[in-house]
Amino acid sequence: MSDIALGLADPAHDSQRLFRTLLDAFAHPGRIVSLTEGLAGVGSLSPAATAFLLMLVDRDTPLWFSPDLDSPIVRDFVRFHTGAPLVAREVDAQFAFLTLRRAPLLDGFAIGTDLYPDRSATLVIEVPSLVGGPPLTLRGPGIEHQACVGIAGLPASFVAEWSAHRALFPCGVDLVFVAGTELMALPRSIAVES
Amino acid sequence: MPDTVQQNGHGEGAYNYAYLDEQTKRMIRRAILKAVAVPGYQVPFGGREMPLPYGWGTGGIQVTAAIIGRDDTLKVIDQGADDTTNAVSIRRFFARVAGVATTTRTEEATIIQTRHRVPETSLKDGQILVFQVPIPEPLRMLEPRETETRTLHALCEYGVMQVSLYESIARHGRIAKTYNYPVLVNGRYIMSPSPIPKFDNPKLDRNPALQLYGAGREKRIYAVPPYTSVKSLDFEDHPFEIERWTECCALCGSTESFLDEMIVDDTGKRRFICSDTDYCQERQDGQRR
């Protein structure tokens, strides 16, 4: 147990600040925000993914890690700091942590139902960088006109996959892209064009 | 709010920042994110009862408690006024349990908790408007069963609301509803804007601030993200209209604000003054300078 990394130094205030930053990102899709509570990443998780985990995950939220992010270090950290159940099947997860190696990216997760679209997963996706990738245009709630983003490493198939997924609205998953300490949200309500 | 609330909140007598325990805050925060992702959809949330009478606006208080931090500046209004008992109590409550600065100035506030009004002063990107909601379900008066209203929302089957509004036109020659006038959010969900006057409905549309709505009794949270379309329901031959006054505010002279009619002396003389006390005061101060 002595190898487990520390969590938030000041849980109530740190998680409040982190949440407001995350809420700002959800309210402004495409906006890059920085989660700066001095956390190191755990295992293969970025500092931003680690911060996300510590602020929102607990024993009420089943978690799933893609095989390339899963490790004993991550599992011990999650058990010790959150008590969240780790599930084997992605469909059972409320929060899923994955990388762009997964293809198709969005298949297999809970998307909620027409009656309860909130019973859906949030996907935290590790990417190399939130800038410098192929230019995409976002439109929808939270965006005044349009937002231009360039998430590095996104496969060319993403736009078509997202657009098919968005046809299921109000069902769907919400995406959070993370790179280092930075984060960008892509809620299901947002239209993406290349 | 009574002083005893803070002490009675927790069995162990432990002190929680902003009153709620961390697990409850996480649960409400997760619900808020879903609400932002699906604008206008009422997200159910669990959690224990807040030991506050519902009239205090528990839903709004829970939302504010889940988001507020030491860097915030909080404004609380009730019917547009910062100085009502309710508004003063809630402001003091958060000053005590969250150590936040408070203000009556709309433009200085980072969080504005409100009952029954939207401030006249335009809001900015980064501000959060938290509404206290008594009845979150806009279809409740037309369909009392929760399973039915949920299905109507799921199917986007809003004919029952259209019929009700049209019946009002047949009976009164216009849509008689002046408060809690239903809106369509992002072209998808019909939403109750809470009991604000319909005068305020246009301010909800494409507002740069984030709008969060909390209903304590029914445990629902819903949201309107910044710059999101909020359309008041109407008909081509009966377009939506807001209230107009022939008078202007007796204190600041505004012809653009929502006016309350007040009896100002023993003879029963009536005057109209702004419901938004901060807006009115700012205008009066500006005129004195």
Ligand SMILES: [Zn+2]
């Ligand atoms: Zn006035």
